[in-house]
Amino acid sequence: MLKKIQKFQKKPVVIEAYQTDIEIIIHTLEGEMKASPGDWIITGVDGEQYPCKPDIFEKTYKRVN
Template sequence: MKFRKKQVVIDAYQTDKELYIDTLEGRMHANAGDWIITGIKGEKYPCNKEIFEETYEPVDDLV
């Protein structure tokens, strides 16, 4: 079977410094330039800049 990821709109910001994020999976490292994503349940996690740019695209405000 094959599956496609459901479309989800997320909030994210790009960090300008190295930091650590407490996630549901434990503490994760983020480098300067990485994106910090807020998931659909309010959880936060870092995402590498290159992976973020391949996976996400900007959307117009939904309101």
């Protein structure tokens, strides 16, 4: 059986984030993750937190007013 491939785009969701200047452990839905200095700590739509490397953050998010 052939499956029809469809394309999707992420919904525009506003998140909160801050950039850490120290190494910290973040308690995520997947378990504990280490955030290094310079990583962004993102708070998701359900209040969950997770770290994101600066290069990925810059490609994925833009600042809103």
